[in-house]
Amino acid sequence: MTHTLVLLRHGESEWNAKNLFTGWVDVALTEKGRAEAVRGGELIREAGLLPDVVHTSLQRRAINTACLALDAADRHWIPVKRSWRLNERHYGALQGKDKKQTLETFGEEQFMLWRRSFDVPPPPLDDDDEWSQAGDPRYADLGDELPRTECLKDVVVRFLPWWEDEIVPDLEAGHTVLVAAHGNSLRALVKHLDQISDEDIAGLNIPTGMPLVYRLDESMRPTVPGGEYLDPEAAAEAAAAVASQGR
Ligand SMILES: O=C(O)[C@H](O)COP(=O)(O)O
Numbered sequence: 001m002t003h004t005l006v007l008l009r010h011g012e013s014e015w016n017a018k019n020l021f022t023g024w025v026d027v028a029l030t031e032k033g034r035a036e037a038v039r040g041g042e043l044i045r046e047a048g049l050l051p052d053v054v055h056t057s058l059q060r061r062a063i064n065t066a067c068l069a070l071d072a073a074d075r076h077w078i079p080v081k082r083s084w085r086l087n088e089r090h091y092g093a094l095q096g097k098d099k100k101q102t103l104e105t106f107g108e109e110q111f112m113l114w115r116r117s118f119d120v121p122p123p124p125l126d127d128d129d130e131w132s133q134a135g136d137p138r139y140a141d142l143g144d145e146l147p148r149t150e151c152l153k154d155v156v157v158r159f160l161p162w163w164e165d166e167i168v169p170d171l172e173a174g175h176t177v178l179v180a181a182h183g184n185s186l187r188a189l190v191k192h193l194d195q196i197s198d199e200d201i202a203g204l205n206i207p208t209g210m211p212l213v214y215r216l217d218e219s220m221r222p223t224v225p226g227g228e229y230l231d232p233e234a235a236a237e238a239a240a241a242v243a244s245q246g247r
Contacts, residue, residue, distance in 0.1 A: 002215040002223055003171035006049055006178045007186050008069060010061040011036035011209040019099045019245060023091030024133045024147075026059050036209025037065040041072030043230040044178070044211050051178035053079045053170050055162070057086035057185065058138050065209070066180035084139060085162040088182035092122035092149025095131040099246035111246060117151065118198040124148035152201065155188040163189065168220060183242065186212075193222055207238030 011033030015022040029037065044051070050073060056062045063082070070076045094102060094114060103111040113120045125148050127134035132148075139146050147154065170177050179189070183206050191201045193214060206212070212235070214227040229235035 002217060003174075003220070004049060004176040005167075005171060005214040005216060006044060006051060006176065007189065007206075007212040007214070007227070008037075008040050008044075008065065008178060008180045009183055009186055009206045009208050009210070010059075010065040010180065011040070011068075013061045013208075016208065021091045021094040021097050021099060021102070023088050023095045023131075024059070025095050025131050027061060029061055029064055033061070033065070033208065034068055037068035038072045040065070040209045040211050041069030044069065045073035047211075047213070047230055049176060049211075049213060051075055051078055052175035053081065054178040054180060055081045055083070055086060055167055055170075056180045057088070057182060058082055058084050059087055059182070062086070062180045062182060066178065069180065069211075070178070081166060083162050083166070084142065085158050086179070086181045086185050089152065089155045089184035089188075090125070090133075090147040090150040092125050093129075094122045095125055095129075103246040112202070115246075116202040118201060119151050119153045121149040121151040121154065152184060152188060152191070153198075155184055156191060159185055159188045160192060163192065171216065171220070183208075190227070193220075193227075194225055203243075205239040205242040207235050207242055210235040210238060 012030050013022060013027045013033055014030055015027045017030050054066050054070060056066045114122045125132050133139055167177055186206045187201060187204055190204060211230045212227045213230060215223045217223055
């Protein structure tokens with residue numbers, strides 16, 4: 001018996017459209033992003049992959065993508081589980097900065113270290129910065145755990161407890177699980193599922209609004225490495241666009 005897991009990165013956000021590093025800043029979807037979410041839900045419905053439960057972050061671009069996609073699949077009524085552990089990577093002092101300007105200022109090597117290395121976080125964000133999450137009531141329970149910056153390794157560390165304790169039990173119960181999250185929180189999960197090396201994960205980009213389906217065996221290993229995008233051509237094109245951001 002296989003388990004079915006559907007991953008969905010949120011649709012285009014207002015800051016994706018402006019080419020700004022976003023991280024934990026809680027920006028809205030654009031019209032295009034909303035349409036991508038609806039299309040994602042239609043693809044899920046057409047493939048007969050009706051989710052029984054959805055896991056999302058605490059950020060509106062993922063929450064609203066889940067709502068729009070599930071509505072399009074007529075599954076708007078299923079249970080929702082939310083956690084900060086599914087949030088986008090905290091982008092530290094880069095939050096609110098233009099990706100192209102950052103590349104021009106710091107150069108290709110530093111830009112790519114911050115953006116795609118496994119274990120080099122950007123400089124931390126000051127608590128009094130306008131894009132800080134210190135004092136945001138939704139993170140009040142985190143206390144000292146509230147990140148001020150994160151690398152992908154940090155995201156793996158905070159995502160995996162949610163995977164083990166919340167998502168795996170839902171899969172083992174026979175539920176089709178939708179995870180509506182973010183580019184880098186999904187990269188963290190895919191790294192774990194496909195056991196991608198710390199070096200190779202740099203080359204993996206997840207496009208907005210494109211459902212990615214994993215069938216998992218008893219040991220929660222993918223039966224098809226890398227999973228399967230429901231619209232592979234569009235996903236490949238959109239992933240290439242993510243890869244070239246800032247250029
Ligand atoms: O937080 C962001 O800026 C994006 O959601 C992900 O950005 P990246 O593809 O540059 O890591």
